[in-house]
Amino acid sequence: MARGVQGLARVAVVVRAGAAPLWWCGVFAAGIGVLVPGLTGRRIGVWAGAALFLVAAAVTAVRGRRRFTELGRGAVRAGKHDVLQDRAVTVRAWRRGHRRWLSAAFFAALGASFAVPAAGGMLLAGCGAGLWLKAAWLGRRERAGDALLWVRVDWLDRRGGRPAGRTVKAYRSTGIAAGDAAPGGSRRRAAALV
Incomplete structure (x- = not known):
């Protein structure tokens, strides 16, 4: 990439990539x-599994929210030369x-x-x-702030993955219509693209 040009991946898409x-x-x-x-026995296993499901969902959904909030609060506008990565590319990389x-x-x-x-x-x-719940939470924050959050691709580790990790210094933001993913990282509906 040319000097000053950065590839950006959607934060919510990176979070959501592991959900499915x-x-x-x-x-x-x-x-x-x-x-x-x-x-x-099956009965104890299923009950234990149900408890683990609820605990895992809750912990995963709330873990790291403070860091996401701090980075989102300090987000600066993306430059006109920044390259917005497609949703499919981000998901495939993760x-x-x-x-x-x-x-x-x-x-x-x-x-x-x-x-x-x-x-x-x-x-x-x-x-x-x-992870779906966390992505939905990010989507609500993006709608409330009327801005999508992006992270520099080179700040994500080589496995594609931690959008709020230690290597991430700040987020960038764009208007709500930028990119091919809706707030929260889901696919945009065809009607929304027209």
Whole structure:
């Protein structure tokens, strides 16, 4: 890239990128795991899994909110030469960078089913649900501030991933209509693009 030009990825899209893979890995692992009687029995496993799901969703949804708020409050307007990364590119980069981790988490959740059926899968699904909740929270903040939040791509680690990590110094902002993702990181509806 030319000097002064920065690639920017949507903060909410990076947060949301892990939600679907974690959710579906968790659902599949829980579905397969419930077929195994395990050491504790299915009933205890499912109840333990439900508790883990709720705790994981809550913790994931609220973790790091202060840092997101601080960075969002100090966001400066993106320059006219900044390049806004497409939603699909951001999601693909995150998922490629986390493939091994997601596979390991899936197999660990399956393995845990031999002890506590379905609990590991429900924990993973809870993390995915928490990321959706966090992205929705970011979307509400973006709508309230009438500005979308972006992070420099080179400040994200090479796996595509922590939009509020230590390497991130500040966010950039644009108008609410910029880019191809709606507030919260979801796809824009076709009618909104016209």
